[in-house]
Amino acid sequence: AQKVTQAQTEISVVEKEDVTLDCVYETRDTTYYLFWYKQPPSGELVFLIRRNSFDEQNEISGRYSWNFQKSTSSFNFTITASQVVDSAVYFCALKGDSSYKLIFGSGTRLLVRP
Amino acid sequence: DADVTQTPRNRITKTGKRIMLECSQTKGHDRMYWYRQDPGLGLQLIYYSFDVKDINKGEISDGYSVSRQAQAKFSLSLESAIPNQTALYFCAARGSGTGELFFGEGSRLTVL
Numbered sequence: 497a498q499k500v501t502q503a504q505t506e507i508s509v510v511e512k513e514d515v516t517l518d519c520v521y522e523t524r525d526t527t528y529y530l531f532w533y534k535q536p537p538s539g540e541l542v543f544l545i546r547r548n549s550f551d552e553q554n555e556i557s558g559r560y561s562w563n564f565q566k567s568t569s570s571f572n573f574t575i576t577a578s579q580v581v582d583s584a585v586y587f588c589a590l591k592g593d594s595s596y597k598l599i600f601g602s603g604t605r606l607l608v609r610p
Numbered sequence: 611d612a613d614v615t616q617t618p619r620n621r622i623t624k625t626g627k628r629i630m631l632e633c634s635q636t637k638g639h640d641r642m643y644w645y646r647q648d649p650g651l652g653l654q655l656i657y658y659s660f661d662v663k664d665i666n667k668g669e670i671s672d673g674y675s676v677s678r679q680a681q682a683k684f685s686l687s688l689e690s691a692i693p694n695q696t697a698l699y700f701c702a703a704r705g706s707g708t709g710e711l712f713f714g715e716g717s718r719l720t721v722l
């Protein structure tokens with residue numbers, strides 16, 4: 497079975513604080529893909545990143561960074577110096593090579609206060 | 611222009627009415643999906659299609675049907691809408707060589 501757990505239902509920070517969103521996954525596939533999507537208040541789903549299971553390099557894109565650790569089955573997302581515009585629901589997702597579908601976590605709502 | 615377009619974006623209807631949500635994509639992706647989003651539950655897969663002649667049920671297909679009219683078009687129907695089908699519906703598409711899904715902007719459906 498495949499599963500994605502985002503234990504943090506809601507996080508509230510003050511602007512300019514760093515914040516980490518946790519994602520823990522389960523899969524028996526040796527090849528799989530991990531994703532993060534952002535859903536702003538307007539409702540659309542915005543793709544942020546895809547990571548393959550055989551590439552454990554961490555990635556940084558501006559204020560965003562991702563920490564992929566196979567040993568702990570985690571794919572955490574950090575926003576540095578958060579801004580109000582970062583307020584959104586963030587979804588972590590998993591697709592195993594043996595599966596036809598993307599499995600989503602339940603999402604973490606991030607509120608960045610001015 | 612958006613790769614995946616959904617219509618309508620918002621719809622309010624009454625119990626028992628038939629509703630169709632339409633989805634089209636411009637990138638020639640062969641795989642298309644319909645997801646439903648409920649607060650606190652993430653996204654759940656309703657139906658998916660790998661090509662025009664290949665339609666498959668997802669996790670929560672009861673009460674829904676789909677039609678893949680062409681590679682670019684994938685519509686979702688509620689034959690007799692009920693209030694617990696009130697949700698945000700997303701269509702998505704992806705090519706066979708990548709896991710990334712491209713989502714439409716969502717269709718918010720309210721069933722009274």
